[in-house]
Amino acid sequence: MSLKSYQRNFLEFAISQEILSFGSFTLKSGRKSPYFFNVGKFNKGSTLSAIGKFYAATLQDEKKLDFDVVFGPAYKGIPLASSTVIALSEQYNKDVPYSFNRKEIKDHGEGGNIVGAPLKGNILILDDVITAGTAIRECLAIIKENDATPVGIIVAVDRQERGTSEVSAVQQIEQDYGIPVMSIVNLELIIEYLKEQGGYDEHLSNMKEYRDMYCIKK
Numbered sequence: 187m188s189l190k191s192y193q194r195n196f197l198e199f200a201i202s203q204e205i206l207s208f209g210s211f212t213l214k215s216g217r218k219s220p221y222f223f224n225v226g227k228f229n230k231g232s233t234l235s236a237i238g239k240f241y242a243a244t245l246q247d248e249k250k251l252d253f254d255v256v257f258g259p260a261y262k263g264i265p266l267a268s269s270t271v272i273a274l275s276e277q278y279n280k281d282v283p284y285s286f287n288r289k290e291i292k293d294h295g296e297g298g299n300i301v302g303a304p305l306k307g308n309i310l311i312l313d314d315v316i317t318a319g320t321a322i323r324e325c326l327a328i329i330k331e332n333d334a335t336p337v338g339i340i341v342a343v344d345r346q347e348r349g350t351s352e353v354s355a356v357q358q359i360e361q362d363y364g365i366p367v368m369s370i371v372n373l374e375l376i377i378e379y380l381k382e383q384g385g386y387d388e389h390l391s392n393m394k395e396y397r398d399m400y401c402i403k404k
């Protein structure tokens with residue numbers, strides 16, 4: 187697997203902003219991870235603008251994917267989807283509608299639990315990460331209830347981790363729904379980047395050890 191220039195730029199940016207950190211982090215799964223991707227740090231205009239550009243660059247790279255609407259699951263998917271459609275419009279002249287769900291149903295005013303463009307046609311789901319896949323499965327159900335068609339999913343980082351079976355949660359979704367799950371980068375590419383940069387020897391060996399223990403073989 188080799189890094190594309192936007193992936194290298196994304197990793198350089200994420201490390202410099204301490205959005206991607208190396209050390210020892212306990213995950214919800216109980217696993218002790220040597221790295222952590224913290225979306226909570228996309229908390230100012232410049233970083234939010236930058237992440238939207240990286241999602242947009244990835245989508246440009248996946249040209250075969252034909253989508254009509256970007257859907258950002260509440261809550262963290264909302265600013266990410268907003269920032270990505272701004273980047274698609276400003277950088278690639280693609281004016282893509284977007285929408286998102288409310289976590290609580292609103293029973294006054296316009297009502298409903300979808301805000302933004304109607305969910306019609308081919309829908310791309312955009313979120314930060316997939317862990318067990320629960321949030322994405324909920325979105326897929328919402329899209330189907332609206333008679334729209336999910337055509338793909340994009341996340342920032344694919345950790346490529348196995349759950350209870352041999353496949354990862356991402357692969358399970360791809361198998362169950364027959365749609366691709368894309369990511370700006372994945373664990374393999376992070377490892378590639380650390381090798382390429384040099385000077386990360388200890389983190390690199392911890393990352394490889396973690397990959398061999400918990401991750402899928404590609």
Ligand SMILES: O=P(O)(O)OC[C@H]1O[C@H](OP(=O)(O)OP(=O)(O)O)[C@H](O)[C@@H]1O
Pocket residue numbers: 259260261262263313314315316317318319320321322
């Ligand atoms: O694959 P899963 O196991 O569902 O985990 C991933 C989801 O969890 C987080 O959102 P969360 O549901 O915590 O909501 P939030 O965006 O409001 O924080 C994250 O933003 C994903 O949507």
